[in-house]
Amino acid sequence: MSQLWNTFILEPMINFLLFVYSLLGRNFGISIIVFTVLVRLLTLPINLRQMRSAKLTQEMQPKLEELRKKYKNDREKLAEEQMKLYQEHGVNPLGCLVPTLIQFPIWIGLYQSIINALPDTPLQLLNLARHIYLQFPLLSSLIPLNSRFLWLNLNRSDPYYVLPLLTVATMWVQQKMMASPSTDPQQQAMSQTMELMMPMMFGFITLQLASGLGLYFVATNVFGIVLQYFVSGWGSLATVFGRLGGRGSGDQAKGEKRGRKR
Amino acid sequence: MKVFNPRIALLVFCAAAALLSGCAGSPVAPAWSSILVADNVLYTGSQVGRVYALNAESAVSIWQYPPASDNAGLGALYAKPALLDDTLYIGSVDNKLYALDANTGSQRWAFAAAGRIYADAVISDGVLFVGSSDHRLYALDATTGLKKWEFATGNSIWGQPAVGGGKVYIASFDHRIYSLDAETGQKVWEFEAGGAFAGGCAVGDDLVYCGSFDGKVYALDAGDGQKRWEFQTDHWLWASPVVVEDAVYVGSLDKKLYALDAATGVKRWDFDAEGMIRAAPAFADGVLYLGTEAGTLHVLDAASGARKWFFTAGQSILTSPAVAEGTVYVSAVGDMIYALDAESGVQRWTVTPSKR
Numbered sequence A: 001m002s003q004l005w006n007t008f009i010l011e012p013m014i015n016f017l018l019f020v021y022s023l024l025g026r027n028f029g030i031s032i033i034v035f036t037v038l039v040r041l042l043t044l045p046i047n048l049r050q051m052r053s054a055k056l057t058q059e060m061q062p063k064l065e066e067l068r069k070k071y072k073n074d075r076e077k078l079a080e081e082q083m084k085l086y087q088e089h090g091v092n093p094l095g096c097l098v099p100t101l102i103q104f105p106i107w108i109g110l111y112q113s114i115i116n117a118l119p120d121t122p123l124q125l126l127n128l129a130r131h132i133y134l135q136f137p138l139l140s141s142l143i144p145l146n147s148r149f150l151w152l153n154l155n156r157s158d159p160y161y162v163l164p165l166l167t168v169a170t171m172w173v174q175q176k177m178m179a180s181p182s183t184d185p186q187q188q189a190m191s192q193t194m195e196l197m198m199p200m201m202f203g204f205i206t207l208q209l210a211s212g213l214g215l216y217f218v219a220t221n222v223f224g225i226v227l228q229y230f231v232s233g234w235g236s237l238a239t240v241f242g243r244l245g246g247r248g249s250g251d252q253a254k255g256e257k258r259g260r261k262r
Numbered sequence B: 001m002k003v004f005n006p007r008i009a010l011l012v013f014c015a016a017a018a019l020l021s022g023c024a025g026s027p028v029a030p031a032w033s034s035i036l037v038a039d040n041v042l043y044t045g046s047q048v049g050r051v052y053a054l055n056a057e058s059a060v061s062i063w064q065y066p067p068a069s070d071n072a073g074l075g076a077l078y079a080k081p082a083l084l085d086d087t088l089y090i091g092s093v094d095n096k097l098y099a100l101d102a103n104t105g106s107q108r109w110a111f112a113a114a115g116r117i118y119a120d121a122v123i124s125d126g127v128l129f130v131g132s133s134d135h136r137l138y139a140l141d142a143t144t145g146l147k148k149w150e151f152a153t154g155n156s157i158w159g160q161p162a163v164g165g166g167k168v169y170i171a172s173f174d175h176r177i178y179s180l181d182a183e184t185g186q187k188v189w190e191f192e193a194g195g196a197f198a199g200g201c202a203v204g205d206d207l208v209y210c211g212s213f214d215g216k217v218y219a220l221d222a223g224d225g226q227k228r229w230e231f232q233t234d235h236w237l238w239a240s241p242v243v244v245e246d247a248v249y250v251g252s253l254d255k256k257l258y259a260l261d262a263a264t265g266v267k268r269w270d271f272d273a274e275g276m277i278r279a280a281p282a283f284a285d286g287v288l289y290l291g292t293e294a295g296t297l298h299v300l301d302a303a304s305g306a307r308k309w310f311f312t313a314g315q316s317i318l319t320s321p322a323v324a325e326g327t328v329y330v331s332a333v334g335d336m337i338y339a340l341d342a343e344s345g346v347q348r349w350t351v352t353p354s355k356r
Helices: A002-023 A028-042 A044-059 A061-070 A075-089 A097-117 A122-131 A137-141 A162-178 A185-208 A211-232 A237-245 A250-261 B006-023
Strands: B035-038 B041-044 B051-055 B061-065 B082-084 B087-091 B096-101 B107-112 B122-124 B127-131 B136-141 B147-152 B162-164 B167-171 B176-181 B187-192 B201-203 B207-211 B216-221 B227-232 B242-244 B247-251 B256-261 B267-272 B282-284 B287-291 B296-301 B307-312 B322-324 B327-332 B336-341 B347-351
Touching (some): A002 A122, A002 A137, A028 A044, A028 A211, A044 A061, A044 A211, A061 A075, A097 A122, A097 A211, A162 A185, A162 A211, B035 B327, B051 B087, B082 B122, B127 B167, B136 B167, B162 B201, B167 B201, B167 B207, B176 B207, B216 B247, B282 B322, B296 B327
Antiparallel strands (some): B041 B051, B082 B087, B096 B107, B136 B147, B162 B167, B176 B187, B207 B216, B216 B227, B247 B256, B256 B267, B287 B296, B296 B307, B322 B327, B327 B336, B336 B347
16 A cells, blocks of 8 residues: 555655756745645646535525524434435535545645655655656756755744744635635534634644645645635635724625625 | 535544654654674664663673763764774764763763764774764864864765875765865865765775765776766665775665676676665675665675575664674664674674663
């Protein structure tokens, strides 16, 4: 299993990343950003499908709420009616999960390739030797990679905590854009906790690990934000903007309208 | 159904956290340790940042530095210790080179570089030469630790220098080999290769031998740095070459040990070790002792390359074995040390000093 993973996911990614590095003036920071965007573009069709499915589900929310109220004492009937509604709208209730699971190995591969390409110790360098394509001598000649980018040493953590903060901020924005309001207070509370917990946890991971990984997190989040904006607008983030601007939920409606236009 | 399903998010997050923390790291342990055997004492560093001195016959502990009462260790110790009279020298990833009393383990002095020290130190005429990840080669007075000179290369130095004929030869990750005046540190010549150098060089009769990540062994004229010959292997060369009379032995990450004619570079034989070779073989009495990343110690006849016996350790062997008094000592990743009969391979003892 491990061999299959290395052969079909990890090694192509590491070597492609090195190739990108050789093309981009041996700047590993820019290489990570470009590589992340390229891989995200490759998975764009899956992403878009997932987002559109999510948007349709969001639009069904009022009808789903009605059903919940109508059949609040009959769970079996509720499930049956919900399924009917999904079928009518051509929505798969698990439509969000499957694309996420498909993309998951790619995210992990991306992460691993960045970590492997930036060895910080002799043993990590030996590990890179196992994965590099020797039929392309150019790739071996790139070693050691230049790990400096802006103020960062990409195989060490960010000494100024900028990347962890950016990771938290961008992930929170993305989560907010993806989230839809719920009338169920319990679900609402759980959603809000997760919207905060996930960015905090990834921020903590970024704090601990190589800043190259943090750069990848920020790049992939920014890509996700842009994509989400073009698919569904600002989503629940518009509510936050509205609150900050003191304009209430009207902005949210505008944000969602922007999404619907697309 | 909600678009942002917290349960799914939690599931994905937990899986991500597990994979990010556990699956992405190297399958190998975080450090290797090298050994030196002299006067029936085995000296070794360790992953936990302690230097150990053991009785080479019985594996009984003589001392450790820092002492057991001190909870904090040094940084991980990859480098092979060097011994001059009763002083032991070893570099650490905490950027320091330590000089210890070889009899008691007490510290005599420490020299702080600006980067990690993975390289083995070499001592010649009372001067200690050591490279660092801060790109510099340092020449220190071995008695006092005072710096005589330093020479900056373009990248990290992980290999040990070679010293001969009043010159110091050092290979760097900047793809270059440098010849320096041992007295002053002035550059005499430099040679640029197609790949980085992670290992050290060896000096023979008028030639300097170094292996590079471009897979080539380079033989350079020690006087002017002109290339006399090169030999191509199928993977990176990390192990320092070993020169014995008219032969050069060099192991490659392509899993082969090559025996080359020192003057011409013509291959005499090769041995498939079935595991990456990261470190130079040890040579004693016409026999080569070779460790591999697959965890096997191969013992070969140096003239023919025929295997005499082998030993399988539990972990990768990424450093050079040591041979003394009919015993071969092997350090495997994880700080496990094996003592084997050099003739038969029978195990005499095994110990993990850091886990005592």
